[in-house]
Amino acid sequence: MTPDIESLIRAASGRPDEIRAALDKLGLARVAELAVAEWTLRLDPPSNPLEIHIGLSVSDGRETADHTWVLRAGEPVRVLPGLHPGCEVRLRYDAEELITELWGPSRGRSSPSRAYELATAMDTHFPPRERQPSIAAASATLTAALSARAPDLGALAVRYGSDKWGQTHWFTQHYERHFAPLREEPVRLLEIGVGGYENEESGGGSLKMWRRYFPRASVFGLDYFDKSRFSGPRLTVVRGDQNDPAQLDALAKEHGPFDIVIDDGSHINEHVLTSFRALFPYVRSGGFYVIEDLWTSYLPGYGGDDRDFGVPTTMLGLLKTLLDDLHHQERDSDGEPSRDTAGEPSATEAGLVGMHVYHNIAFLEKGRNAEGGIPRWMPRAPHW
Template sequence: MTRYFRDFPARSGDRMLLKMEHYLEIYDEILAGWQGRDVSFLEIGIYKGGSLPMWQGFLGPASRLVFLDIDPACRDLALPGTLVEIGDQADPAFLDRVGRDHGPFDLIVDDGGHKMHQQITSFRHLWPRLRDRGLYIVEDVHTSYWPGFGGGFREPASFIEFAKDLIDRMHSWYTEDDAGFPLHPLAREIGGIRFHDSLVVIEKRLKEPPVSIAARNGQVTRSRRILEVRGRRSIF
């Protein structure tokens, strides 16, 4: 497994990089196949600019790297080959413009203000600008448990509760309650959701309704009956 992210702090320059240490091992694991790829990348949150060289060194030389921050001083932290946009990540008009001008993206990382309305608004407006097989990563979701950030334990307005709801939307193919739990469009778009300590990774995977297969003696049959049968108890 690559150690690019875990080894990067020892190679960092005079720009401060601020990350939870365990994120680096997670990134080495989930992003191993992305190293050296030419992609369209967006990160929310610049702070002291330490992540710009980190991502630039990891992704391919022809990658399009866009960084957002609310602080105008961050314009001066742009590196050759990167683009810095200044605006509020909770401003739908700003996010929509960034998506139109620079999307679609392959990889989006939200390391911005970490407040609930910021994380949720950013996801809602940037998810449509994420490409198929892309990843949407939200860092520092421990703030979902901090009232000062709009969170709290099982606070309905927190990003963690929002992400839990995405699990239901992903599984809404299988509803037996069309009124209370209808099929949601995100069922066709979310391939998987990974919850790590303080980190949520959402994979976009455009897909058709699930198919079950039965195979015997090399003969394979496919069916979507599992989505149509009601009053199920068990299929086994």
């Protein structure tokens, strides 16, 4: 499913003829199926107390594909093939417009410009008075899911059960500060750690949160346990060991490079360092490598050290080393940047351009670290 959606995302960023070509290649039925799945996963929980059927008709000018949503507060949203005879609301969409609406950048679009028509299916009379509030609420749930406004990441964390906000951590405010400029980009995001430990039914909250926050993203999860049940539209979960460089390299070659890598895995210091060394080279320029739960740097049970805070084998020790790598062009006494054994800057010396460290979380910004050192004519000692 993900490759088909990625082709639509690419097309939605381009010209109308590219969208038409993608539509012709996949076919209207497949595009409508993907659109309904994407739209459904973006829905907030319904608030309408009465069960409401809302139909969707998608047309490419030659044929039409129909689906029906069934919404009711406290129940999972259902999707039925075709138009249910009891539909009280019907949405009509041009297929190319819907592709743009779902997977294209907003480019300042506002609600009135969207190409849909909302109309009751009853021609001769208004819906019964007792049903009207539920019809309005269900309609609002559907249309709000296509809003260009960015959903609040903290609220999404709570909705999907991620611990990145409101439980043991307060991370989403920092994530939004750094990720907001990327929100409408077709990013590729990898998160290490799906959650739930060995329980195959538990976890996946953060991955779902990222998929909703980045409407054009392809999201990947890596976990030591089998969490494949969480795979779905724009979300792929892979089983693997974050402490195995060969597995990480294979993962990155198949699914990368990535715009964002987040380590929320075992929090064992050795594992975190192994993952960073293997995956940082696969982060695109302008992207981020994020390390969560820095507190285990002080816990011997996680390979941390509560006595020597400067050891390089902990997460915080890694960050202190990376500060030197960020400034590698200033270190050599002859004014030349330090080099690795091959005579070239290391991956972090050449590619680390920023570090942002907050309580228990660090954002490492990827780029080209080539500003050059301070000129040699600058004094190396005070001369006053």
